[in-house]
Amino acid sequence: MTLEARLVVERTAFTLDIEVKVAPGEVVALLGPNGAGKTTALRALAGLIALTGGRILLDGAPVQTLPPDQRPIGMVFQDYLLFPHLSALDNVAFGPRCQGASRAESRRVAAELLERVGLADRAAARPRQLSGGQAQRVALARALAVRPRLLLLDEPLAALDAHTRLEIRSRLRRHLADFDGATVLVTHDPLEAMVLADRLIVIEDGAVVQQGTPAEVARRPRTGYVARLVGLNLHRGVADGARVMVGALPFSTSERLEGPVFVAFPPAAVALYRSRPDGSPRNLWEGRIEGIERHGDNVRVHLQGPVAAFADITPAALAELDLAPGQRVWASVKATETHAYPA
Template sequence: MSLLDARLVAERGAFRLDIGLRIEPGETVALLGPNGAGKTTALRALAGLTPLSGGHLTLGGEDLRGTPTERRPIGVVFQDYLLFPHLSARDNVAFGPRRHGLDRRAAHAVADRWLDRVGLAEHGRRKPRQLSGGQAQRVALARALAVDPVLLLLDEPLAALDARTRLETRGELRRHLAEHPGATLIVTHDPLDALVLADRLVIVEHGRVVQEGDAATITARPRTDYVARLVGLNLYRGRGGGHTVELSDGFVLTSTDIVHGDAFVAFPPAAVALHPHQPDGSPRNTWPAVLADVQQHGDSLRVRLDGPISVAADITPAAAAQMGLTPGQELWVAVKAAETRAYPASG
């Protein structure tokens, strides 16, 4: 049996959450999804802050459905950290152990050990307002871990940090999570946080799990438009007929993969070549398109094109200048069959 074994069914107005979650000892799982997908509802249900209307919730073999929030062996790091502003960093971390019955001296000893582990041994007397964002995040993590939680819940743990602090803190957080013997669930909308911190990803949309697996599986075979955008792929669904996938409007994409029945076909924007005229030669997939939009995308340009299918392409600024790209321009799109991946839509 998994350390965490849950089916979370919860109602919030017209919204209904119904997802299954299993996490093994020492495993970190990231719960990913767009805004309104149910990520925070799931976290609050696990913490006991949102009541379940159905399903089950066991942690370490113990049924938690009737257990009050304060008695659950769970540590939570909220998005805004929610440190007690009137308490020092040391007293913030000692708060949980005190609630669990330790006397002041013992609780402070626990807090001192955790502040040392997160690199803040010299900051114990500081109030939250005297800490940087990264330091406050580490105090919140130490506070959550100081109660030896069986389950650690992290709600957008890096969202409040600036880009540079986020990069540094992400590496530190990964090290602490690797040392945590219990189960960890990270709720995030940031794919990089999920890919760096988690062993496994669970994708939720509209209160349901739409895909789960390790990063390699998710990125290689996305199953919804949201997941495709998350991992940066063009994704289409249609009917496989060997080396071809026919989309609902009759447009056909060719792949070197063989697939039959309901299928997806995907390819990265970098695989899309743009031509001012219909190209000759090897590409099996060519079609006319109209340039809809051009945006900066890292060191390249992300071009969105309309036509028989909408497609995103990545090109260099030099190539864009050479073709004189402007919105409304007519172009030809080419994608080699070998650059596509076709796979069954089920399974």
């Protein structure tokens, strides 16, 4: 591992206690709700917040006692924090100069990195003359100029508009693929994490609640927060073969398990009815509409009842069913679209 860290930061009303391991060339994204501890973890790795306990090893060497400027770390801040009085070239050259490189060598390294990020023609521009996407790439080049073993990215695309973010996300992924050190990314955007990261670490209330590849986390969420991120309904239950009791409601699933399990199903799999449907469809319950909102091209209905759930239906179905908040409806999910896995 390039990075092996246990980060313990104690505050009056909050304690962060997590382990972060990142292999050479790997990109790990820290995900979590506001206040979970993501930024605290990033700042602790950078040396901007002191550890209460734990340690930080980079290539096997402890760095937790070193000041920030002596750690082999490059950081891209959310607002980039470029020096406004320096050109793009001199912003990138600043780090090598601080490390003792000559002015000529520093500018040579900076010129190579600006070319690598596609900004050789903007070397003389000041930050105020750069677009948001260009400033982000200059900040990345500046972080890489110190030849870090650990690259820290704090919401690197948050300051960009939606159109620019799409383009820069693709570019950033290619640049990170060429970096042979460890990269830790903090983001609130699940799509950003899924596209940029090789592995996700989900933090809630200062602790790791789930980690794995983006596909693993998306397929088997383990908390309500993660389920919402990946667009699934999630409940705990107790399995007996293909039957799972979620509270007092029996669910049929496509897997056969025993004991405590999670049950997950997509909102698009939830069918709604104004009256109890004919026959005996499996996974059927009555609930009350808590709210209705636009969700992409569809409508998302929030249900409360023995099983709380989101249901995604078309605007035409909403009109046909004449649904409104406060109404009672019947909901069902096919067993083939209801998946269970060990809790």
